[in-house]
Amino acid sequence: MNRHETFPDEPPRATTTELVASELVDGRTTSSDPSVLELADRFRSIGAAIATPTEADPAQTELHIAAALSSNTGASAEAATGAKLARLPVRRSSRLLAAAAVVAVVTVGGLAVERLANGSNTSPSDSAVALGAPPTAANRAGDVVTAAPDSTARGDERDLGSFADVASLRIRLLALPEVTPAADDAPRAAGPESKAVGEAGASDPSGTGTGCPPAQGELLVARASVAGRDVLVLRSIVGVDRILDRATCEPAA
Amino acid sequence: MNSSDLTLASARLGDRDALDAVLRRQYPQVLSLCTRLCGNPADAADATQEAMIAIVRGLPGFDGRSAFSTWVYRVATNACLDEIRRRGRRPIPAERIEATPTATADLDSRMDIESALRTLPIEFRAAVVLRDLCGLDYDEIAGVLAIAPGTVRSRIARGRAALARRMGNQNDSADVEGMTP
Numbered sequence: 001m002n003r004h005e006t007f008p009d010e011p012p013r014a015t016t017t018e019l020v021a022s023e024l025v026d027g028r029t030t031s032s033d034p035s036v037l038e039l040a041d042r043f044r045s046i047g048a049a050i051a052t053p054t055e056a057d058p059a060q061t062e063l064h065i066a067a068a069l070s071s072n073t074g075a076s077a078e079a080a081t082g083a084k085l086a087r088l089p090v091r092r093s094s095r096l097l098a099a100a101a102v103v104a105v106v107t108v109g110g111l112a113v114e115r116l117a118n119g120s121n122t123s124p125s126d127s128a129v130a131l132g133a134p135p136t137a138a139n140r141a142g143d144v145v146t147a148a149p150d151s152t153a154r155g156d157e158r159d160l161g162s163f164a165d166v167a168s169l170r171i172r173l174l175a176l177p178e179v180t181p182a183a184d185d186a187p188r189a190a191g192p193e194s195k196a197v198g199e200a201g202a203s204d205p206s207g208t209g210t211g212c213p214p215a216q217g218e219l220l221v222a223r224a225s226v227a228g229r230d231v232l233v234l235r236s237i238v239g240v241d242r243i244l245d246r247a248t249c250e251p252a253a
Numbered sequence: 254m255n256s257s258d259l260t261l262a263s264a265r266l267g268d269r270d271a272l273d274a275v276l277r278r279q280y281p282q283v284l285s286l287c288t289r290l291c292g293n294p295a296d297a298a299d300a301t302q303e304a305m306i307a308i309v310r311g312l313p314g315f316d317g318r319s320a321f322s323t324w325v326y327r328v329a330t331n332a333c334l335d336e337i338r339r340r341g342r343r344p345i346p347a348e349r350i351e352a353t354p355t356a357t358a359d360l361d362s363r364m365d366i367e368s369a370l371r372t373l374p375i376e377f378r379a380a381v382v383l384r385d386l387c388g389l390d391y392d393e394i395a396g397v398l399a400i401a402p403g404t405v406r407s408r409i410a411r412g413r414a415a416l417a418r419r420m421g422n423q424n425d426s427a428d429v430e431g432m433t434p
Contacts, residue, residue: 046416047385049366054285060298061284065276068305069269 212249261321265312272312276305282322282387283308283329289382290333292371296340297333304332319396326387327397330379337375369419377412384409 212232230246244251257278263271283304287297307328315324370378376398383394391409395402 042417043413046366046413050289050370050382050385051388052366053281054288054297056281056284061277061280064298064302064305065273065280067302068276068309069273 212244212246265315272309275312276308279308279322279325280305283325285386286326286329286382287333287336289367289370289386290330290375290379291336292367296336300329300333300336303336304329307332319393322387323389323393323397326383326389326393330383330397334375334379366416369416372419373412373415377408377415380405380408381412381416385413 232244232246234242234244242251260271260274264275280301284297284301287300287304288294291297291300304325308325311328315321319327370382373381379398380394383389383397384391389397391402391405394405394409398405400408
């Protein structure tokens with residue numbers, strides 16, 4: 001790529017004043033004029049502030065380095081994909097998870113998306129699993145399926161589509177312990193309850209189809225019955241589950 | 254050849270541990286650069302990761318004609334510019350880089366460097382950050398941004414002047430008017 005294209009508009013030439021100011025910062029002035037020295041201090045303070053290191057988040061650092069290292073091996077490309085996925089901003093991760101949740105709900109009803117298979121939270125054996133085929137009604141708990149990219153995505157979502165296309169986003173479906181599909185919760189077409197919180201197109205503002213509001217970044221992954229009570233299984237992008245009583249919207253004990 | 258050079262050489266030959274060490278050594282600088290250039294943590298994180306991957310993939314082709322750190326900055330800068338372009342998130346247009354009315358200099362306002370940086374057009378921001386954050390000289394910056402050294406000087410000077418004004422140093426231009434270097 002021609003980097004000249006990055007800056008197509010050349011700025012006007014700097015004025016003498018500006019060049020003087022610049023050189024003050026670079027320590028080239030020999031002036032003893034107090035006003036000049038004061039100006040130099042001001043510019044140096046700006047430079048020092050700019051140069052203050054950004055504090056790196058240790059977890060993010062590990063993900064980035066793991067992704068980079070994995071990109072060098074080819075065989076572990078999915079680990080890089082997963083690492084990138086793992087630190088996607090909440091909004092975009094939610095959309096990815098929404099797509100995954102649609103697949104999960106359509107395919108196996110009352111089962112939950114366990115997690116997005118990735119290098120940061122997947123065992124080596126998981127990484128070795130071949131990419132799964134597109135989900136079908138025959139999928140069962142433990143199956144590995146591939147979520148197809150959303151060809152109708154727009155804007156930032158298009159990035160997700162291409163990303164998923166390249167990465168062959170995988171989701172793993174596992175039965176939640178002690179949770180069974182509710183009697184009235186047969187596998188169904190993707191409905192508004194499958195959408196990310198606040199996602200456009202969700203007819204139910206709560207995003208759950210029940211009026212129980214999920215927290216930011218949460219998705220409904222299953223409606224089920226636990227000990228005779230109807231519950232909602234909500235999963236955050238970091239994989240933490242909340243199980244709400246559908247009748248009260250309170251956490252189920 | 255010092256230990257850093259040896260590590261780099263090993264990394265280029267595919268030594269995973271050496272590569273890991275190289276990445277960890279460069280990471281803080283890359284993240285800082287991306288944070289200042291991208292203007293928000295999410296974009297900076299994306300750009301940083303892309304930069305780290307690009308470093309790994311490009312390392313075998315690093316020819317040593319520039320310092321390794323300069324090459325890393327070039328890769329990171331390009332990753333940031335690509336990120337900004339891809340997201341269509343152009344920086345907020347800066348006020349015209351001209352003298353503005355005098356205002357009381359406020360020391361506290363100097364602390365808001367990040368906000369002031371975000372108001373700079375990316376071409377000025379990149380030049381200033383590469384100079385003041387990364388410590389590259391004018392020729393190195395010219396190489397990173399693929400522009401003439403004279404343009405680098407102009408952008409740095411005008412960028413700094415704009416920063417100073419944004420931070421309340423509106424008297425600067427008047428103070429030095431008519432001076433010669």
